Amino acid sequence: MKAAIISIGDEILIGQITNTNAAWIGSQLSQRGVEIVASIVIKDEVETILKALKDICNIADLVLITGGLGPTKDDVTKLAINKFLDCDSVFSEVTFQKISQYFQTRKKELSDLHRLQCYMPAMATLLNNNLGTAPGMMFIKDNCTFISMPGVPYEMKDIMTNEVLAKFINSGESIVHKTIMLAGIGETDVADKIENIENSLPEYIKLAYLPSLGYIRLRLSAKGKSETDLNTELDVFIKALESKLSKYVYGFDDITLEEKVAELCKKKGKKIATAESCTGGLIAKNITDLSGSSEYFLGSIIAYSNTVKREILNVASDTLDNHGAVSAETAKEMVLGANSILKSDIAVAVTGVAGPGGGTIEKPVGTIWIAVGNEDKVVVKLLKGMNDRDKNRIYASNIAMNELRKFLEDI
Amino acid sequence: MKAAIISIGDEILIGQITNTNAAWIGSQLSQRGVEIVASIVIKDEVETILKALKDICNIADLVLITGGLGPTKDDVTKLAINKFLDCDSVFSEVTFQKISQYFQTRKKELSDLHRLQCYMPAMATLLNNNLGTAPGMMFIKDNCTFISMPGVPYEMKDIMTNEVLAKFINSGESIVHKTIMLAGIGETDVADKIENIENSLPEYIKLAYLPSLGYIRLRLSAKGKSETDLNTELDVFIKALESKLSKYVYGFDDITLEEKVAELCKKKGKKIATAESCTGGLIAKNITDLSGSSEYFLGSIIAYSNTVKREILNVASDTLDNHGAVSAETAKEMVLGANSILKSDIAVAVTGVAGPGGGTIEKPVGTIWIAVGNEDKVVVKLLKGMNDRDKNRIYASNIAMNELRKFLEDI
Numbered sequence: 061m062k063a064a065i066i067s068i069g070d071e072i073l074i075g076q077i078t079n080t081n082a083a084w085i086g087s088q089l090s091q092r093g094v095e096i097v098a099s100i101v102i103k104d105e106v107e108t109i110l111k112a113l114k115d116i117c118n119i120a121d122l123v124l125i126t127g128g129l130g131p132t133k134d135d136v137t138k139l140a141i142n143k144f145l146d147c148d149s150v151f152s153e154v155t156f157q158k159i160s161q162y163f164q165t166r167k168k169e170l171s172d173l174h175r176l177q178c179y180m181p182a183m184a185t186l187l188n189n190n191l192g193t194a195p196g197m198m199f200i201k202d203n204c205t206f207i208s209m210p211g212v213p214y215e216m217k218d219i220m221t222n223e224v225l226a227k228f229i230n231s232g233e234s235i236v237h238k239t240i241m242l243a244g245i246g247e248t249d250v251a252d253k254i255e256n257i258e259n260s261l262p263e264y265i266k267l268a269y270l271p272s273l274g275y276i277r278l279r280l281s282a283k284g285k286s287e288t289d290l291n292t293e294l295d296v297f298i299k300a301l302e303s304k305l306s307k308y309v310y311g312f313d314d315i316t317l318e319e320k321v322a323e324l325c326k327k328k329g330k331k332i333a334t335a336e337s338c339t340g341g342l343i344a345k346n347i348t349d350l351s352g353s354s355e356y357f358l359g360s361i362i363a364y365s366n367t368v369k370r371e372i373l374n375v376a377s378d379t380l381d382n383h384g385a386v387s388a389e390t391a392k393e394m395v396l397g398a399n400s401i402l403k404s405d406i407a408v409a410v411t412g413v414a415g416p417g418g419g420t421i422e423k424p425v426g427t428i429w430i431a432v433g434n435e436d437k438v439v440v441k442l443l444k445g446m447n448d449r450d451k452n453r454i455y456a457s458n459i460a461m462n463e464l465r466k467f468l469e470d471i
Numbered sequence: 472m473k474a475a476i477i478s479i480g481d482e483i484l485i486g487q488i489t490n491t492n493a494a495w496i497g498s499q500l501s502q503r504g505v506e507i508v509a510s511i512v513i514k515d516e517v518e519t520i521l522k523a524l525k526d527i528c529n530i531a532d533l534v535l536i537t538g539g540l541g542p543t544k545d546d547v548t549k550l551a552i553n554k555f556l557d558c559d560s561v562f563s564e565v566t567f568q569k570i571s572q573y574f575q576t577r578k579k580e581l582s583d584l585h586r587l588q589c590y591m592p593a594m595a596t597l598l599n600n601n602l603g604t605a606p607g608m609m610f611i612k613d614n615c616t617f618i619s620m621p622g623v624p625y626e627m628k629d630i631m632t633n634e635v636l637a638k639f640i641n642s643g644e645s646i647v648h649k650t651i652m653l654a655g656i657g658e659t660d661v662a663d664k665i666e667n668i669e670n671s672l673p674e675y676i677k678l679a680y681l682p683s684l685g686y687i688r689l690r691l692s693a694k695g696k697s698e699t700d701l702n703t704e705l706d707v708f709i710k711a712l713e714s715k716l717s718k719y720v721y722g723f724d725d726i727t728l729e730e731k732v733a734e735l736c737k738k739k740g741k742k743i744a745t746a747e748s749c750t751g752g753l754i755a756k757n758i759t760d761l762s763g764s765s766e767y768f769l770g771s772i773i774a775y776s777n778t779v780k781r782e783i784l785n786v787a788s789d790t791l792d793n794h795g796a797v798s799a800e801t802a803k804e805m806v807l808g809a810n811s812i813l814k815s816d817i818a819v820a821v822t823g824v825a826g827p828g829g830g831t832i833e834k835p836v837g838t839i840w841i842a843v844g845n846e847d848k849v850v851v852k853l854l855k856g857m858n859d860r861d862k863n864r865i866y867a868s869n870i871a872m873n874e875l876r877k878f879l880e881d882i
Binding site (some may be wrong): 070071072073074075076077078079080082083084085086087088089094096097098099100101102103108171173174212214235239248251252266268270272277279281298314336338339340341342343344346350351352353354357358359360361362363364365367368371372401402403411414415416418436446448449450452453 | 480481482483484485486487488490491493494495496497498499500501506508509510512513514519531533582584585587599602625648659661662663677679681682686690692725747749751752753754756758759760762763764765768769770771772773774775776778779782783801808812813816825826827857859860861862864
């Protein structure tokens with residue numbers, strides 16, 4: 061089964077929003093062995109949508125469309141579908157009842173716009189939307205199945221999960237992905253170390269490098285008839301790669317550093333905390349993105365000002381005066397202070413110059429100290445970031461999580 | 472000038488990474504009056520790339536291509552370009568010198584892969600990449616200008632900024648966007664309030680609703696010859712929309728709630744802090760995303776555990792016992808505690824059940840209390856979120872920022 065994604069909306073083209081819908085749909089289909097052959101973003105104009113619908117049948121037999129089904133006037137997808145199917149709109153009593161009920165329970169009044177929303181292409185089958193007023197639509201033309209969904213991410217996900225993935229996905233061919241997660245090594249160094257393995261890969265297995273700030277995903281993808289065979293074969297290559305890169309492997313299959321830290325904290329019964337200056341809460345935010353993090357994460361002190369470093373984290377005035385806020389010594393005392401006030405077993409601290417301001421010749425923008433430790437031992441690490449605030453913050457957060465992970469593995 | 476974006480990479484199609492490159496390129500071109508007619512994502516296969524290059528000339532006269540230029544073996548863009556231009560590769564001595572130097576300053580060894588990277592399509596002009604080893608390429612075919620860049624976001628941005636935007640962008644037609652930022656109102660209610668204005672818009676002015684969790688962007692886009700005329704005309708409609716929606720307008724032109732809060736803090740000379748439970752640092756992270764935030768942001772207490780609420784934020788044990796951690800009373804005491812320990816003028820606090828666990832019949836998942844205040848007054852607000860951890864955290868953070876903004880505006 062070959063699938064394509066069409067995202068409709070000027071707001072995506074002009075970058076006002078990022079196309080997370082296409083990423084989510086792609087990952088869901090791919091996990092189920094469906095090959096995604098293309099993903100396109102187009103303007104919300106009837107003629108443009110019509111042309112895209114016509115063209116896409118040539119390369120895909122399943123087309124997922126998002127956007128342009130809301131109650132407001134800039135939504136024209138249904139008009140394009142009418143033209144494509146050469147049919148009219150009919151009033152859907154079922155949809156009207158659903159919308160009415162939705163508004164009744166929320167004690168809101170129905171407007172004319174909502175009534176207008178109930179007109180649907182006559183040749184489309186409606187798909188239930190549990191989280192919004194616009195239903196999805198399914199229609200078939202030229203042996204190609206089309207699914208049209210609202211652009212609101214959670215409504216799209218609801219329809220995809222309950223209507224599409226459950227009912228329409230049936231691929232003859234399997235695609236298996238396996239990913240090795242690496243931290244503390246660069247892309248080219250990885251390529252050098254695994255050159256022989258890469259050269260020995262058969263035609264139907266592909267290797268991709270997916271570098272992020274502070275870590276790399278190394279993905280093997282295999283395509284063939286038998287999922288079991290592919291899995292077995294990939295496992296052999298994964299083992300080979302792992303043995304070449306063992307020092308840098310922290311996990312598999314898209315596990316994040318935060319998830320690995322969660323696993324280690326639970327296994328070893330440790331409570332953690334953070335003390336953050338330049339990352340400003342990003343590490344705590346990443347840790348608490350995971351549900352269940354309250355089991356091992358106690359809290360943080362975001363010490364953006366020196367006063368907070370001194371008065372809450374108990375960093376000595378002498379340390380701040382002699383070494384500065386951005387120093388190994390301050391980072392170390394932040395760890396000790398956090399463990400003491402938050403009653404954690406292990407804390408990680410970050411202090412640095414994220415930029416664009418605040419750099420000096422001695423400590424240019426990108427100078428970041430990371431410390432991690434318990435009452436017995438504190439490890440410090442100096443990062444040399446770049447001239448970009450956002451990247452420095454993300455990079456520091458990821459490296460800090462990797463240092464925390466290493467500390468947890470060693471104790 | 473009509474532009475299209477081609478993003479190359481299986482990792483985007485299968486959703487392993489989100490296509491932020493296309494969003495950034497789209498916003499940069501759009502700001503300069505270039506219309507973006509399509510954005511497509513394709514597999515990194517020579518034949519697929521070749522077909523996309525051929526097809527795209529029909530709809531665009533500028534094509535921005537990202538991905539597939541790195542030193543690793545899964546990068547095939549250059550092979551496709553050779554076929555498209557019907558030319559061979561030549562060794563670029565300039566590129567080799569640059570890479571050698573890059574590695575010399577980093578005291579790293581050059582590998583064969585890097586040498587391989589220096590072969591370039593003979594008919595392409597190289598574009599300087601200040602932040603990486605793979606240069607960009609420019610080539611022209613069928614009156615269409617193609618720019619090929621690495622997929623690494625900061626390298627792409629460097630080439631776009633210094634080589635492409637500065638040299639190739641020249642659009643005959645102007646596109647002007649103006650955006651009103653709204654908080655505290657839903658999409659359909661906005662549509663109802665502005666129906667008459669929407670109906671009176673001329674053909675060449677489009678209105679788009681861009682709802683997010685907790686706020687809405689309302690965007691007017693106008694297209695025509697004279698940027699000055701379009702600006703004047705849009706201003707009239709913006710004024711009209713503003714008067715219908717005044718209560719909910721917090722700013723214009725994509726200003727974030729965090730930027731508005733920054734503006735108000737500086738203007739009124741106030742120092743702020745946060746006390747976060749279920750948002751776990753997200754609000755502090757959002758505030759410190761802005762450079763210069765140290766001027767008005769002191770820090771945070773992330774009180775994920777009740778012990779931290781009690782011992783650091785000084786929330787009374789009685790309050791926690793009688794009302795629970797998720798209550799107006801606790802939120803209020805978190806504000807007072809934060810202001811006291813962090814020495815801030817105003818603090819905002821959030822405590823709630825983000826989910827998926829922790830819900831009860833009385834306080835189901837999505838129950839979130841927000842409080843904001845100074846030593847004289849604390850305002851509390853109850854949110855009813857949804858059954859989704861990530862969305863609840865983002866929603867709570869945005870609403871908390873809006874409450875903080877309103878508090879700052881009123882004092």
